[in-house]
Amino acid sequence: MAFRCQRDSYAREFTTTVVSCRPAELHTEGSNGKKEVLSGFQVVLEDTLLFPEGGGQFNSSSSEEDRMEGGRKILTILETVEREESKPSSENQNIQVFRVKRTETVPSWNKMDHLTWHCLSPLGNLRFWPDDRGTINDISVLRVTRRGTQADHFTQTPLTPGTEVQVRVDWERRFDHMQQHSGQHLITAVADDLFGLKTTSWELGRLRSVIELDSPSVTAEQVAAIERSVNEKIRDRLPVNVRELSLDDPEVEQVRGRGLPDDHAGPIRVVTIQNIDSNMCCGTHVSNLSDLQVIKILGTEKGKKNKTNLIFLAGNRVLKWMERSHGIEKALTALLKCGAEDHVEAVKKLQNSSKLLQKNNLNLLRDLAVHIAHSLRSSPDWGGVITLHRKDGDSEFMNIIANETGSEETLLFLTVGDEKGAGLFLLAGPAEAVETLGPRVAEVLEGKGAGKKGRFQGKATKMSRRAEVQALLQDYVSTQSAEE
């Protein structure tokens, strides 16, 4: 049995009956990325319009024993399917990747129905994609998962078993998934047909999707040829249809080569793009390639274990990507005050001039340090305590001053950084005094430091307490001279 959404991917709403409703928990990730547990209800309907989270038969680890039936050994599910929502990486901003790990490879062909078939690509890898969103009587459905041949809808409001309900699918999300999914079938078929590039898995991302090809490299020419060919087929308005084949159908022989095990039982769901491809799949698809509008292949990235990832956008995503790129381009044009074709050159120039400025700044700072050191030597406080703070500067700046003054009798307290916040400090002077005072200075400034031979330096978090340090140093000096 297939769900209503599989029989008619274009249906946006329908009426059905609530079969059961029981309390449940949803383990999910909140918008802040933190794990949260929502309490609610698990609602089962007679049929559904909301495509469930796909992949394996189970969402969590599951293991059953082999059993004998009619003298034949039947392998039951021994597959562990894990759901992995990886964090967006820096280059993959805002992309949520859904991936399934197959940790056990003893499939239970007998127990799998056609719904599970999609999970197997020609090379036997699992595929996975996110579920639909929608409403039941205007109550939001937060997750749809498949359990055997039924779908569990998670809601936060209970529904009464036996009542008729109106189910509505979040069409924008669904149609987007249909475009990406049919787009993947098309690209997979064309890549195989043109260059013998086999698809090993694919991922439906939030912004862009990825097809993993079983080849260490794919050339730019191959990418261009694949893109050209898939768009040609979209313009040819080729129909896409979904059929259920019984096992004795002669056509089954053709799909058998794509990984159908000899002992498979039950009907097989086959998605066919006319004259292009027939693939066992349980997903929701467009009925004609023209509904894909356009496919853009953004390029390739090195994949895992000698594979290559092909990144693509289908349909409305191409428009969204354009809008986003154009927005960035406009902002850059305003900032850089030049046309898009000159952006790269303008940024390169800015980077070079900033490097040069940094270098000049450093030289000036060094010269300044020498100059400051000389003027400090002629200060009336020379021989006592001398403090100096400068916003701009670094550890080198302070060390040059300490070196140039050659302070052996004077306590030199230098600081750089934010006047009230964090910064660096250096204490120089008579070895014994510095050894005693250094750790206390670090403590007052709520920082850390270390030193030897008349010099103690470190990081501070409370520059605002510099006056306290100065008082501490003055105190020390006056006690010392009183003792003499």
Ligand SMILES: [Zn+2]
């Ligand atoms: Zn598929």
